[in-house]
Amino acid sequence: MTMEFGINEIFYSIQGEGFHAGRSALFIRFAGCNLNCDFCDTDFSEAVRLSAEGIIEMGRAALGERGAGRPSIIVLTGGEPALQATGPLLTLLRKRLCPYIAIETNGTVPIKCAPDWITLSPKSEDGLVLTTCDELKVVYPAGVDPLAFERFGTGKRYIQPLWVADRYIREVYLRDAINFVLENYRWKLSIQTHKLIGVK
Numbered sequence: 001m002t003m004e005f006g007i008n009e010i011f012y013s014i015q016g017e018g019f020h021a022g023r024s025a026l027f028i029r030f031a032g033c034n035l036n037c038d039f040c041d042t043d044f045s046e047a048v049r050l051s052a053e054g055i056i057e058m059g060r061a062a063l064g065e066r067g068a069g070r071p072s073i074i075v076l077t078g079g080e081p082a083l084q085a086t087g088p089l090l091t092l093l094r095k096r097l098c099p100y101i102a103i104e105t106n107g108t109v110p111i112k113c114a115p116d117w118i119t120l121s122p123k124s125e126d127g128l129v130l131t132t133c134d135e136l137k138v139v140y141p142a143g144v145d146p147l148a149f150e151r152f153g154t155g156k157r158y159i160q161p162l163w164v165a166d167r168y169i170r171e172v173y174l175r176d177a178i179n180f181v182l183e184n185y186r187w188k189l190s191i192q193t194h195k196l197i198g199v200k
Helices: 052-065 087-096 146-152 167-183
Strands: 004-014 024-030 048-051 073-077 101-105 117-120 135-140 157-161 187-189
Touching (some): 004 052, 024 052, 135 146
Parallel strands (some): 024 073, 101 117, 157 187
């Protein structure tokens, strides 16, 4: 029986945040998450079931719409991609679309594959099963203390102000995040630049 994956969307754009900001990226957004964050900006109502070949086909279509040959990186995101991403899927993605694959995870689900880059974006200090990552990205404020995650040891630590519709509140969150970085030299500011420049 062919394995199917819940996919919310697949699109080609610019990575707008974190360490890989500015790179061309094919985003594969998996549907479903084991958490229920009230600030989540993902709408899972349009999710579809796709085989691995279906994901490849949709990925190629997304690249073709922009006349692209190959992205510089594939980003597995969600939802929580660790709930579904498998080794065979990553092998196929590397062979057919792009050799470099990153995953964005909340860290509460074991990763059952071997991505090239792991971005940990924790939403709670409890329930973490991940013990290592390449990049730590904490949404601020999100009810967690960013300093509680410094044990992960990566030198790539980012504070990302929460994006909300209300511009005044958004600016407050930005100022708070800037102040945090000014007071904690090990951290950098990550801005969702794709939202500022008007791309998906």
